[in-house]
Amino acid sequence: MLKKEYRKLHCLMSQKVFWLIALSVTGITGLQYFSSRECSLHELYRELYSFPLFIAAMRYGTKGALICLASIYALYLPYMFITWQGSWKQESVRVVELFFYLFLAAWAGYFADREKALKAELEQNRFVTSLGRITSGIVHDLKNPLISIRGLLERLAKGKGDCSRYLPVMLSDTQLMERIVYDVLDFAKPLKLKRKGVDLSAIIENAVRICREKAKKAGVSFDVRLSDISVEADQYLIERALVNIISNAIESLSEVSRLTQKDKKISIKLERHNNSAQITVRDNGKGMDKEIRKHCFEPYFSNKRAGTGLGLAIVKKIIDAHDGRIDIALPDSGGTAFIINLQSLPA
Ligand SMILES: Nc1ncnc2c1ncn2[C@@H]1O[C@H](COP(=O)(O)OP(=O)(O)OP(=O)(O)O)[C@@H](O)[C@H]1O
Ligand SMILES: [Mg+2]
Structure with a gap:
């Protein structure tokens, strides 16, 4: 949602900047046409051209600056000829100033273009670095369960080992590989939401149920407080987002040794907050x-040693696709709180 708003704002700002430049160039020219050349402010009016020129260069680069300069010339030159005072010597200041604007447009435009090119290069480098990290991450994550399955299958092929013991291990390894592949796919492809009116508390209960086994193993208990709130959402995706957040919470709790088993708690709350389900x-x-x-x-x-690092990226993508919002808060008592806001349906 924020991205969309940003894009809208960006587009609006672009239009505003364009109109600001156009209006100031015509305004400054108008001031000169309608004021006498003897007016003490006349020189200042002319110097004001450097502002729209500078803004055009910063906003649109060399091309924009040159177009702006061309419009300044087109508007100002007729006036200059009308008010020409006879000799180049007398008019040298005005002529030099026009050349100065050309220099300003080229100089500012060059720097703005260079800045843009550097930014683009940085983006590209970042993309290549993250692509490398992504690829090696996927390979690394798939390698472990694959090696495990292969080892077990080799033992079985040699007639060694206990099939009934190996099968659940292989099954869980394939499930892990499946999760990794789906995580990557979910992240890479655009989300297609199947939205319908759903009871959010039922989705949360389901997500908690999915995580219960993992929580039990880590000695973590849940404190769930839900209200009756419905939202227009993709049930599966919201559940998936919650499972990722709850899994992280369990993993975080299992890394804390200072807590006794009964203190390891995840509290989940669903309440109405203004017009949102929180x-x-x-x-x-x-x-x-x-x-x-x-x-x-x-x-x-x-x-994490075995983390793909896609969990929260997917969560964010899902919540953004629902025009919702996700925030992190740090409670005074320690730990972490993830707060999700989704547009709720009327009660
Ligand atoms: N509840 C939490 N408490 C503390 N740290 C957290 C919590 N949730 C997320 N994090 C931090 O954010 C990081 C990113 O989380 P994310 O879920 O995206 O990836 P991951 O859990 O490391 O791997 P996976 O993709 O397998 O979920 C985690 O590695 C962890 O450091
Ligand atoms: Mg995670």
Whole structure:
């Protein structure tokens, strides 16, 4: 949603900047046409041209600056000839100033273009670096379960090992590989939402049910408080987002040794907040420092040995696709709280 708003604002700003330049060039020219040449402000009016010229260069680069300069020349030259005072010597200031504008347009445009090119190069480098990280991340994540399955199959092929013991391991390894592949696919492809009116509390209950086994193994308990709120959403995707957040909370809690089993708690709350359905998933785990909070929604950002770093990137993508909002809060008592706001349907 924010991205969309940003794009709209950007487009609006572009139009505004264009009109600002156009109006100021015509305004400054108008001031000169309608004021006498003897007016003490006359020189100043002419110098004002450097502002729209500079803005055009910064906003649109050399091309924009030259187009702006051409319009200044087109508007100003007729006036200059009308008010020409007979000799080049007398008019040298005005002529030099026009050349100065040409120099200003070329100079500012050059720097603006160079800045843009540097930015584009940086983006490209970032893309290539993250592509490398993504590829090696996927390969690394798929390698472990693959090696495990192959090892077990080799033993079985040699007639060694216990099939009934190996099969569940292989099944869970393939499930892990499946999850990795789906995570990558979900992240790479545009989301197609199948939206319908759904009971949000039922989705949360389902997500908690999916995570219960994992929570049990980590000695984590849930405190779930739900209200009756419906939203227009893709049930599967919202559930998936919640499972990712809850899984992270469980993993965070399992890394904290200071807590006894009964203190490892995830509280999940669903309540109405203004016009939104607000879901809060809060844990009292290790918390997130500023750097992690800054990058955690980026794909392939992970602090875990076996993490793909796609979990929260997918969560963000899902919530954005629902025009919702996700925030991170750090409760005073420690841990982390993820707060999701979705547009709710009327009660
Ligand atoms: N509840 C939490 N408490 C503390 N840190 C968290 C929490 N949730 C996320 N993080 C941090 O954000 C990082 C990114 O999370 P994300 O879910 O995207 O990836 P991951 O959990 O590392 O891997 P996976 O893709 O397998 O979920 C985590 O590695 C962790 O450092
Ligand atoms: Mg995760």
